[in-house]
Amino acid sequence: MSDRTTAELRVAVLGVGMMGADHVERITGRIKGARVAVVNDYLHDKAETIAAGIDGCRAISDPLAAIADPEVDAVLLATPGPTHEAQLIACIEHGKPVLCEKPLTTDVATSLDIVRREAQSGTPLIQVGFMRRFDxxxxxxxxxxxxxxxxxxxxxxxxxxxxxxxxxxxxxxxxxxxxxxxxxxxxxxxxxxxxxxxxxxxxxxxxxxxxxxxxxxxxxxxxxxxxxxxxxxxxxxxxxxxxxxxxxxxxxxxxxxxxxxVRKYSTGAAVGDGRSRAGSWGGDITPSFTERFGQAYDTEIQRWVNAVRSGVNVDGPGAWDGYAAAAVCAAGVRSLDSGRPETVEMIDRADIHAVAASVSGV
Amino acid sequence: MSDRTTAELRVAVLGVGMMGADHVERITGRIKGARVAVVNDYLHDKAETIAAGIDGCRAISDPLAAIADPEVDAVLLATPGPTHEAQLIACIEHGKPVLCEKPLTTDVATSLDIVRREAQSGTPLIQVGFMRRFDxxxxxxxxxxxxxxxxxxxxxxxxxxxxxxxxxxxxxxxxxxxxxxxxxxxxxxxxxxxxxxxxxxxxxxxxxxxxxxxxxxxxxxxxxxxxxxxxxxxxxxxxxxxxxxxxxxxxxxxxxxxxxxVRKYSTGAAVGDGRSRAGSWGGDITPSFTERFGQAYDTEIQRWVNAVRSGVNVDGPGAWDGYAAAAVCAAGVRSLDSGRPETVEMIDRADIHAVAASVSGV
Amino acid sequence: MSDRTTAELRVAVLGVGMMGADHVERITGRIKGARVAVVNDYLHDKAETIAAGIDGCRAISDPLAAIADPEVDAVLLATPGPTHEAQLIACIEHGKPVLCEKPLTTDVATSLDIVRREAQSGTPLIQVGFMRRFDxxxxxxxxxxxxxxxxxxxxxxxxxxxxxxxxxxxxxxxxxxxxxxxxxxxxxxxxxxxxxxxxxxxxxxxxxxxxxxxxxxxxxxxxxxxxxxxxxxxxxxxxxxxxxxxxxxxxxxxxxxxxxxVRKYSTGAAVGDGRSRAGSWGGDITPSFTERFGQAYDTEIQRWVNAVRSGVNVDGPGAWDGYAAAAVCAAGVRSLDSGRPETVEMIDRADIHAVAASVSGV
Amino acid sequence: MSDRTTAELRVAVLGVGMMGADHVERITGRIKGARVAVVNDYLHDKAETIAAGIDGCRAISDPLAAIADPEVDAVLLATPGPTHEAQLIACIEHGKPVLCEKPLTTDVATSLDIVRREAQSGTPLIQVGFMRRFDxxxxxxxxxxxxxxxxxxxxxxxxxxxxxxxxxxxxxxxxxxxxxxxxxxxxxxxxxxxxxxxxxxxxxxxxxxxxxxxxxxxxxxxxxxxxxxxxxxxxxxxxxxxxxxxxxxxxxxxxxxxxxxVRKYSTGAAVGDGRSRAGSWGGDITPSFTERFGQAYDTEIQRWVNAVRSGVNVDGPGAWDGYAAAAVCAAGVRSLDSGRPETVEMIDRADIHAVAASVSGV
Known part of the structure; x- marks a missing residue:
């Protein structure tokens, strides 16, 4: 992909629910140096409808085929969590950079396995979508x-x-x-x-x-x-x-x-001799994460695209951060059950390569 | 009144409309070293009702008699503006300290006359109720x-x-x-x-x-x-x-x-997949000046009472300030009519005593 | 004390450290219907200096004598916590209303004893100085x-x-x-x-x-x-x-x-072509509790004075609240040691009179 | 330019001072569907240095040549105001859409002339850089x-x-x-x-x-x-x-x-018994318009690029708005001199085409 710095990055967006559809719109409308080349969804009709509205975009019904497609340079995973593991493994196998919306995978063991596989591949490929870091x-x-x-x-x-x-x-x-x-x-x-x-x-x-x-x-x-x-x-x-x-x-x-x-407005009728009335001041709260973190998502994706085009692939939280988050959340779920503090069980970061080596049998 | 520092100041409150009634409640409930000894209002029944509720308080139907009353140490004027001139003159003649709610009088000439008379009396007696200075x-x-x-x-x-x-x-x-x-x-x-x-x-x-x-x-x-x-x-x-x-x-x-x-509250129904909803943040605005400047009024009256009891009589804006405000407002009313900037016409402060001397014929 | 509604309440302030001295100034300068009749401090010279500055105020070196003094109507306890127990018992014995700065006493058992004694006396006498309730x-x-x-x-x-x-x-x-x-x-x-x-x-x-x-x-x-x-x-x-x-x-x-x-001010030098410079906006934070809760203390003491003068004695948190706070804090101190959640051990409020009866042997 | 919707818009940025350089960086780094194809500045070396850092970008020393260049689709004018008139006329003559940083031109008459010429051309081509509309x-x-x-x-x-x-x-x-x-x-x-x-x-x-x-x-x-x-x-x-x-x-x-x-920080040393200290709360103010309106500029340029690519050319304030602003500012400059209110002298918007027709002799 030596031509990435000049050519637009061809992104496959997997999963076009609320989050994925938002990313399609973002890449198509605001992200420099990238275009949505492929969309995929378990509701294939939905993917086809979206693809039809974008120049040079195809819908591919099999997510693994979308990842493998030679005209896909990078992958944005917005599929349900349970499908991430196989899709991330495919990305690693095909050497495709991937921005994976949380969670990395749905459990600690498979998350660690992804960390290990990426380490074995010798190239950072995985960024995890913790967008707040870009707010x-x-x-x-x-x-x-x-x-x-x-x-x-x-x-x-x-x-x-x-x-x-x-x-x-x-x-x-x-x-x-x-x-x-x-x-x-x-x-x-x-x-x-x-x-x-x-x-x-x-x-x-x-x-x-x-x-x-x-x-x-x-x-x-x-x-x-x-x-x-x-x-x-x-x-x-x-x-x-x-x-x-x-x-x-x-x-x-x-x-x-x-x-x-900030607005000021009446919240009551005039009382007494007409010189007294209730009023309020205030403003609006963002209705959902897409508005609250819109700027963060834009920055996140732009920087990711830039990183992929420059060959760095990752500019933000990586697979390790996804694994660590999974380990902490697993302890949290245990605590939800036990009612007690629970220790986070995770490997030492320095051991990734050792683990990678031992597991891979090299 | 050599015993003022120990005895409670006996205040006559003239005018018990919104502002005057507020002051009666303030002096009776919160002001140290003073009590409402006399109340007066052009609605005498109203004055009598209020007086009946306060220990040692009388209603007097003639405001000038109230001012002259030997058991009144100081006067709080909350009567309509057009009555101020005569009442202030009476206060000066009886040497009674007076806190006069704005306006000093209803025109510039009579305001200046009050300034002159107070100057001639040789003693500061008049404070004007510009309460914001105490906020x-x-x-x-x-x-x-x-x-x-x-x-x-x-x-x-x-x-x-x-x-x-x-x-x-x-x-x-x-x-x-x-x-x-x-x-x-x-x-x-x-x-x-x-x-x-x-x-x-x-x-x-x-x-x-x-x-x-x-x-x-x-x-x-x-x-x-x-x-x-x-x-x-x-x-x-x-x-x-x-x-x-x-x-x-x-x-x-x-x-x-x-x-x-500061509150946060819902201002809309859930939409979409239920993860999005309109909300607002904000607080209340004071309904009238009595709430907005309640602390200022308390401080103003307490400090005035202290000043009168200590023989200083005035601790805040005085007759000159009332006159100057009247002069500026008169220019404002002229400008309201002319649509042009209008010059404020007022004497130089240094000339008060000269004016006083010449007018009084001394 | 049938004349309380007209006569000023004669307050003994015990302890004139930071808090007590603040109360002396408050009662002397701003609280309606009360005066400091007696001050006491373990540093008797300090008490004498303060008393000398207030009309009709005496310094009494023995706190229990101050409480018992016939010319004291009510007591404001701002002494160190360890002395509270004996002083509160004296207040109860003499039927003197008391506003006790926290803590009620220094441990749960003595706090409960105070609750019991007050209940036995048949009259509410004790208010505890949790001023935030008046903010x-x-x-x-x-x-x-x-x-x-x-x-x-x-x-x-x-x-x-x-x-x-x-x-x-x-x-x-x-x-x-x-x-x-x-x-x-x-x-x-x-x-x-x-x-x-x-x-x-x-x-x-x-x-x-x-x-x-x-x-x-x-x-x-x-x-x-x-x-x-x-x-x-x-x-x-x-x-x-x-x-x-x-x-x-x-x-x-x-x-x-x-x-x-809210101020806006420069926090840097001009840079570039002179059109760019760092600045900040903001305001001040109160330096200590006396400023932050000044209004609350004023309201607390004014309402307490009013309550005592009207014979109600208490208008705010009482002995039970002091006891409950002690019980919670005792559990807190145990938790500080154990590192675990600790159960608050306290009697049921309905049992006060039963406890009072059994303990007192009536 | 029928291929604009798919091909990247080739923009010539004229003037690479603070504002123009900011736009070059913006278009190169964040704006979708556009690239800087040409840069021009009266300091040609500066233009060459910038061009050298951007793929496929040339420096052209003559601004009118840059406008006329067949490989330029649209123009961003960030040159000094006095040069705008000739440059805008060239844009109109070559049918090149142009985003012109304020002012449109340096006086009312030439601004009106530009409005007229654009009207005569039959196609909206000019957008004026009032970025606040996009904040x-x-x-x-x-x-x-x-x-x-x-x-x-x-x-x-x-x-x-x-x-x-x-x-x-x-x-x-x-x-x-x-x-x-x-x-x-x-x-x-x-x-x-x-x-x-x-x-x-x-x-x-x-x-x-x-x-x-x-x-x-x-x-x-x-x-x-x-x-x-x-x-x-x-x-x-x-x-x-x-x-x-x-x-x-x-x-x-x-x-x-x-x-x-919002930060909270100390602004003083501890005083008294160590329980009192001055502190402040607050935040930062943006140092210049580039930070304050960064989002507005991004939105403005992205929407302009989209509008040009779609053949609409203008999506924001146009030449008329530039003319009207010039007319108001001319009255302002007269008022600065006269000290009086000055009437804004401008034609009625409905008369543009009439004026255009009469002036052009059609």
Missing amino acids: HEYSQLKTAIDDGVFGRVLLAHCVHRNPAVPPSFDSSMIVKDSLVHEVDVTRFLFDEEITSVHIIKPSANPSAPAGLQDPQIAYFTTESGRHIDAEVFVTTGVAYEVRTEVVGEKGSAFIGLDVGM | HEYSQLKTAIDDGVFGRVLLAHCVHRNPAVPPSFDSSMIVKDSLVHEVDVTRFLFDEEITSVHIIKPSANPSAPAGLQDPQIAYFTTESGRHIDAEVFVTTGVAYEVRTEVVGEKGSAFIGLDVGM | HEYSQLKTAIDDGVFGRVLLAHCVHRNPAVPPSFDSSMIVKDSLVHEVDVTRFLFDEEITSVHIIKPSANPSAPAGLQDPQIAYFTTESGRHIDAEVFVTTGVAYEVRTEVVGEKGSAFIGLDVGM | HEYSQLKTAIDDGVFGRVLLAHCVHRNPAVPPSFDSSMIVKDSLVHEVDVTRFLFDEEITSVHIIKPSANPSAPAGLQDPQIAYFTTESGRHIDAEVFVTTGVAYEVRTEVVGEKGSAFIGLDVGM
């Missing part, structure tokens, strides 16, 4: 931490609220699908691993579906003893809110106020 | 200006919004009753006189009573060439909002954001 | 909760930060002296008891004194299963910050933003 | 106005602050270079023309270069009687601030708070 405010916070603005950071408080979830959502998905972002944010901001997780189960939201443990409170401890807490509440009924505060020895900072246009 | 944030702003935080301040922007006004309100009252506060704020913050006023008349609020020029925009120029603009809008329908921003050579500041409890 | 924003939050604005409240997040603590402060004092406010806030907002406490010990602030476990994270569970977390961090070096957020099934709210005057 | 918050405000959220909007308050300007900046440039943005914002938000302009000259910033009238306050009146005021202050020393507030019969709104990460 302006998270970047600003990370930079301030690294610049020592807060001295040693001791604590972080995270809030992650969704207005509602699909009926299929169960309590462990709150850990694996929502809390996982706070896991990655923690690892990103502090450049260290999470060593234990404790999930607390307050009395559940009466408005949540029966049986759903929502909200959940998670506490992470990191290698160096930092404490992070995270509220995850996915049936708030309100809108989409994400907030992080860090507290250090020299000060603190928070992001996610998300203040845009 | 925490205005105080903070004044201190920052005086400390040179902004270098030379060049500009100020003021906003003054009422939800509604009584039916009797006319266009000139917007100047004399509402804008007058911005006049005093300007004089307070910058310690200099306003030399010209220009009232601009934008197309009127369609929801305002017919014939009312609302909103109005006022521009002040000060002796040293500062420029101040003020939006006065008294039929906003929204609530009570007051805001001031100053801009200087080294920075700027604004007060009046008035942020209290 | 405008906490009041606003409590009202919104009670009005059902948030539906069922499921979670609360609290932050309590001090810039620094005296050298004598140890890890358990963070629980008993600082966290105790979050304990009372929780009980106040939700009208139910805390059943368990878990103190988490993150790696300590490198800038804190050696051996001080700071920050601490506390998790409370309430009778109905609500979850409250509280960050307590007393060596932040920054200023005094207190914040509470509640999260319910219909929305959330937070208080404590504490936005006053 | 998220301005868009949000425009949408709310059009949706009737505020009822009839009566007033707007604008603030435009630069930290510093190049030495060559004179008083009339504040009108033509800075205030012009508020002119366009007014016309954009309210869809009507400005009929008069009054520039007020407060006493100048002592820190500004001698002779520079800075700040300036401008008042616009619109056809329907709306009043808009604008502070323009270009030597604040602080950073880059732009803010707009609109006030209507049903409420108001403001944009430009620009809140990102």
Whole structure:
């Protein structure tokens, strides 16, 4: 692919649900140096309809065939989690760079296997879609931490609220699908691993579906003893809110106020002699992650495309980050069951190549 | 009144409409070292009802008798403006300290006469109820200006919004009753006189009573060439909002954001797959000046009571400030008519005693 | 004391350290219907100096004599915690209403004994100085909760930060002296008891004194299963910050933003062609609890004075609230040691009179 | 150019100073469907250096040759204003779509001539670079106005602050270079023309270069009687601030708070017993227009590229808007001199074609 720097990157988008369709629109409309060459979905008609609307785009019904296609330079995986493992293995086998929406795979063992296979291949190929790392405010916070603005950071408080979830959502998905972002944010901001997780189960939201443990409170401890807490509440009924505060020895900072246009408006009738009336001030909250993190997704995909075209392939969280997140979430799911803090079980990063070598029998 | 420092100050409250009744409650419930000894109102029954509810309080139907009463140490004037002149003269004649709610009197000539009479009396007796000078944030702003935080301040922007006004309100009252506060704020913050006023008349609020020029925009120029603009809008329908921003050579500041409890709440139904929903954040705006400036009124009256008990009589804006405000507002009313900037006509402060001497024929 | 409604309440202030001296100034300068008749301090010279500056005020060197003094109507206890027990017993014996700054006493057993003795006396006499209940924003939050604005409240997040603590402060004092406010806030907002406490010990602030476990994270569970977390961090070096957020099934709210005057100022030199320069916006944080909760203290003391003068004696948290806070803090101190959640051990409120009866042998 | 929808648009960027260089980087790095095919600058070496860094890009020393070049599909004019007229005429003659950074031309007459020539050409070709129309918050405000959220909007308050300007900046440039943005914002938000302009000259910033009238306050009146005021202050020393507030019969709104990460930090040493310390909260202000309006520029250029590729050529303010802005600014410059309100002199938009016809002699 020596011509990548001049030619447009031909991307296959696998899975065109809410997330995948958003990426198709993004690449087609805003991302420099890339085009959607192939789309795939288990609903093939949907893929064909989308392909028909894009110049030079084909629908391919078999995801593995789409990956293998010689006119596909890179893959964007937005398929359901259970299909990731086989698709990622195919990407590695064909040497195709891939941006994989979370999760890497659906369990720790297969995630580690992917890490190992990529390491064996000798080339970084996999980026995981933890888009918050590309959000302006998270970047600003990370930079301030690294610049020592807060001295040693001791604590972080995270809030992650969704207005509602699909009926299929169960309590462990709150850990694996929502809390996982706070896991990655923690690892990103502090450049260290999470060593234990404790999930607390307050009395559940009466408005949540029966049986759903929502909200959940998670506490992470990191290698160096930092404490992070995270509220995850996915049936708030309100809108989409994400907030992080860090507290250090020299000060603190928070992001996610998300203040845009501020309105003032009446909320009552005039009373008394007509000189008194109730009013409110305020603004809107983003309705979902696509608006809240729209800029982050754009930046993420543009930088990924640039990285692939330049031969670097990855410019952001990689397979290891997907594996680590899976390991932390697995401990979280265990804690959801046990009610106790659970230790995160994961290999040492330095052992990847050793593991790779031993497993591969080389 | 040598015993004032130990005995409670016996205050006569003249006028028990919205403002006066608020002061009665304030003095009775929260002000240290004072009690309401006499109440007066042109609706005498109302005064009697209030007096009946307060230990040791009498209703007196004649305001001048109330002022002259030997068991009244000080007077709080909350009567309609047209009655102020005679009442203030009586206070001066009886040597009674008086806190006079704005306006000092209803025109410039009589205001100047009051200034002169007080000067002739040889004792400061009159404080004018420009309460904003006692508001925490205005105080903070004044201190920052005086400390040179902004270098030379060049500009100020003021906003003054009422939800509604009584039916009797006319266009000139917007100047004399509402804008007058911005006049005093300007004089307070910058310690200099306003030399010209220009009232601009934008197309009127369609929801305002017919014939009312609302909103109005006022521009002040000060002796040293500062420029101040003020939006006065008294039929906003929204609530009570007051805001001031100053801009200087080294920075700027604004007060009046008035942020209290911040709520987040749903403003829409779930859409799509249930993961998206409209929501808002925000808080309440104070419904009227009594809430917005409650702390300022408390501080104003407490400090006035303390000043009177200690023999100083005045601790805040005095008769001169009432006169200067009247002179600026008179220019404002002329500008409302002429559509042009109008020069403020007022004597030099140094001439008070000369004027006093010449007028009094001494 | 049938004349209390007209005569000024004669208050004995015991302890004139930072807090007590602040109360002396408050009662003398701003509280209606009360005066400081007696001051007491273990540093008697200090008490005498203060007394000398106040009309009709005496210094009495023995706190119990001060309580017993016939010219003392009510007592404000701002002495060190270890002396409270004997002083409260004296107040009960003399039937003197008392506002006791936290803690009620220094341990659970003596606190319960005080509750019992007050119950036996047949008259409420003791109010505990949890001033936050009188803060405008906490009041606003409590009202919104009670009005059902948030539906069922499921979670609360609290932050309590001090810039620094005296050298004598140890890890358990963070629980008993600082966290105790979050304990009372929780009980106040939700009208139910805390059943368990878990103190988490993150790696300590490198800038804190050696051996001080700071920050601490506390998790409370309430009778109905609500979850409250509280960050307590007393060596932040920054200023005094207190914040509470509640999260319910219909929305959330937070208080404590504490936005006053907002400034904009330069933080860098001009660069490039002179059209680019770094700047910042922001405001000040209150330096200590006396500024942050000045309004709350004023309201607390005014309402207490009014209550005592009207014969009600208590208008706020009482002895039971002091006992409950002690019981929760005791569990907190145990958890600080054990590293595990600890159950709060306290009697049922309905049993006070039974306990009182059995203990007293009546 | 029938192949535009598939082939990349070949853009000639004329002028590679701060603004032009920013656009080169933007088109090369982030804009979909376009590439910089030609660069030109009066400093030819600079153009060559830039061209050398971009695949398939040439430097052409004559701007008119660059416009005429057959391998140039569209032109981005970032040259100094005095050269615009000839360059725009060349674009019209060659039928090349052009995005022209403000000003359209340097005077009203030549601007009108450009409008006429474009009209005569029968094809819209010219877009003017008023980027604020593409800013998220301005868009949000425009949408709310059009949706009737505020009822009839009566007033707007604008603030435009630069930290510093190049030495060559004179008083009339504040009108033509800075205030012009508020002119366009007014016309954009309210869809009507400005009929008069009054520039007020407060006493100048002592820190500004001698002779520079800075700040300036401008008042616009619109056809329907709306009043808009604008502070323009270009030597604040602080950073880059732009803010707009609109006030209507049903409420108001403001944009430009620009809140990102909020920090809390110490601003003083501990005092007293160590429990009190000064601290501040706040965030950063954007240093210049490139950061403040980065998103707006990206959106503007992407939409322009899309419009040109689809054959529409213009998607934003056009030549008429450039002409109208010039007419308003000319009145502003006259007012700067006269000290009085000046009427905006411009033709009726309906007369463009008549004028075009008569002038062209058809």
